[in-house]
Amino acid sequence: MSARRAALVAAVVLGAAFVLVVVLRTPWTLLPDLPGGTTRPDPTAGLPAEVVRRAESFAGALRPASLAALVLSLAVSAVLGLTPLGARLVRAVARPLGGGWVWQVLLGTLAILAIGRLVTLPIAVYGEIVRHRYQLSTRSWPLWLRDVGVSLAIDAALTGAGLLLLVWLIRRVPRWWWAWAAGAAAALVVVGSFLYPVVIEPAFNSFQPLPAGQLRTDLLELAEENGTPVDDVLVSDASRRTTALNAYVSGFGSTRRIVLYDTLLDRLPDDEIESIVAHELGHVSDDDVLTGTLMGALGAAGAVALLGWLLSWTPLLRRAGVDSPGDPRVVPLLLFLIAVGTLVATPVQNLVSRQVEARADLHALDLTGDAAAFTAMQERLAATNISDPDPPAAWHWFFGSHPTTAQRLAFAEDWLRAEGRR
Structure with a gap:
């Protein structure tokens, strides 16, 4: 051939x-x-x-x-x-x-x-x-x-x-x-x-850890409940560029972290932020x-x-x-x-x-x-x-x-x- x-x-x-x-x-x-x-x-x-x-x-x-x-x-x-x-x-x-x-x-x-x-x-x-x-x-x-x-x-x-x-x-x-x-x-x-x-x-973007508090605790527990523990919860300085709302999970294994746009923290209640993060954790669970x-x-x-x-x-x-x-x-x-x-x-x-x-x-x-x-x-x-x-x-x-x-x-x-x- x-x-x-x-x-x-x-x-x-x-x-x-x-x-x-x-x-x-x-x-x-x-x-x-x-x-x-x-x-x-x-x-x-x-x-x-x-x-x-x-x-x-x-x-x-x-x-x-x-x-x-x-x-x-x-x-x-x-x-x-x-x-x-x-x-x-x-x-x-x-x-x-x-x-x-x-x-x-x-x-x-x-x-x-x-x-x-x-x-x-x-x-x-x-x-x-x-x-x-x-x-x-x-x-x-x-x-x-x-x-x-x-x-x-x-x-x-x-x-x-x-x-x-x-x-x-x-x-x-x-x-x-x-x-x-x-x-x-x-x-x-x-x-x-x-x-x-x-x-x-x-x-x-630059990233800073989400300060200790109820939201951070809830998100870490949500990741544990999901069977996909994360190393950290970070906040991205997205507001320098946009007013849009978003979050995602990035990294693998010990480097996995939840990333929140800082715009989320000012505009969404905690239960809605948790819903967004649960969606992102779904991508991790299903190996997307x-x-x-x-x-x-x-x-x-x-x-x-x-x-x-x-x-x-x-x-x-x-x-x-x-x-x-x-x-x-x-x-x-x-x-x-x-x-x-x-x-x-x-x-x-x-x-x-x-x-x-x-x-x-x-x-x-x-x-x-x-x-x-x-x-x-x-x-x-x-x-x-x-x-x-x-x-x-x-x-x-x-x-x-x-x-x-x-x-x-x-x-x-x-x-x-x-x-x-x-």
């Missing part, structure tokens, strides 16, 4: 393994069949009319901008990746440092990503203006620019390192590079999952991070194998102005193919995410037994985070990573009926 055909077979096998994991590990059914069927979501989620109007207005201002940014960034990536323009750019930016292939990969990656960020920067500015107008963002413009710069630097460093490894493997093992690269991609996904809480999170890491590893490995097949297609390389897969000028083409793959995978990822988030909602209800706190918390989150309670179906199908507020409140009603409390 030729290396090209083997790459395609490997991509198909890994893709099938990914689909199998998705099918087997995604919680498709959460509650037993109920007499009369499930509760029909109220499009307004029972929220005051003014709250609904504000959320719809906010979404109406941002959705076109989000689509424009997506289309524009993909168009720029296509122009640079599918024409010799990108190849010439990669060579040009490396020329002052001698033009070696390592500099072409690293500086070419930085240049391509920076151009993409600059082209969409006006849209990002508009989005931040809208968030300020609706009092969702509290960031100063210097802090916003700092966040944009740090995000670009991290993205360029990680992407550049990954592409450098990829091109090195192609040059080192010209026929079977994709097999080694697929294994490396899967390993990087696993390593990244463990390093994210200790490397990426501190780049944007590990399952997501497995899916990500299989997806990354399959994508690299497919890349091995695509990069053996001479017309594609010729269109990009590249001599061979090991030519460092292949960077713009690689970034374009990654962008397309990410876009194609988005609705699949979000489908799984919505089901996983619904299971975490179920876990929160089971763990706390407090549907009233859950409902009040969801209503408060929707109002404060300016969430459209019932977004357009197509939009939610493609971009929605969580159930809508209307769906979550209907689910709480169904939980009460399943528990015999209705």
Whole structure:
């Protein structure tokens, strides 16, 4: 079997393994069949009319901008990746440092990503203006620019390192590079999952332990009751950037910690905070991070194998102005193919995410037994985070990573009926 055909077979096998994991590990059914069927979501989620109007207005201002940014960034990536323009750019930016292939990969990656960020920067500015107008963002413009710069630097460093490894493997093992690269991609996904809480999170926020008190005691006891003890309860200085409410659990084993946005402490009663944390602890109980890491590893490995097949297609390389897969000028083409793959995978990822988030909602209800706190918390989150309670179906199908507020409140009603409390 030729290396090209083997790459395609490997991509198909890994893709099938990914689909199998998705099918087997995604919680498709959460509650037993109920007499009369499930509760029909109220499009307004029972929220005051003014709250609904504000959320719809906010979404109406941002959705076109989000689509424009997506289309524009993909168009720029296509122009640079599918024409010799990108190849010439990669060579040009490396020329002052001698033009070696390592500099072409690293500086070419930085240049391509920076151009993409600059082209969409006006849209990002508009989005931040809208968030300020609706009092969702509290960031100063210097802090916003700092966040944009740090995000670009991290993205360029990680992407550049990954592409450098990829091109090195192609040059080192010209026929079977994709097999080694697929294994490396899967390993990087696993390593990244463990390093994210200790490397990426501190780049944007600082964390302080929640002072001793009843809430801290209750949250630690909730984690113990859940069978997932945590090392600490931390407070993130999220209010420097946003008024949004959120919490999460990060880390593994002895490094696991509950993280609360400081905005929660001022605006939510303790029982609603506990409901949010119970939801996050549900992700830990069900090994959602590990399952997501497995899916990500299989997806990354399959994508690299497919890349091995695509990069053996001479017309594609010729269109990009590249001599061979090991030519460092292949960077713009690689970034374009990654962008397309990410876009194609988005609705699949979000489908799984919505089901996983619904299971975490179920876990929160089971763990706390407090549907009233859950409902009040969801209503408060929707109002404060300016969430459209019932977004357009197509939009939610493609971009929605969580159930809508209307769906979550209907689910709480169904939980009460399943528990015999209705």
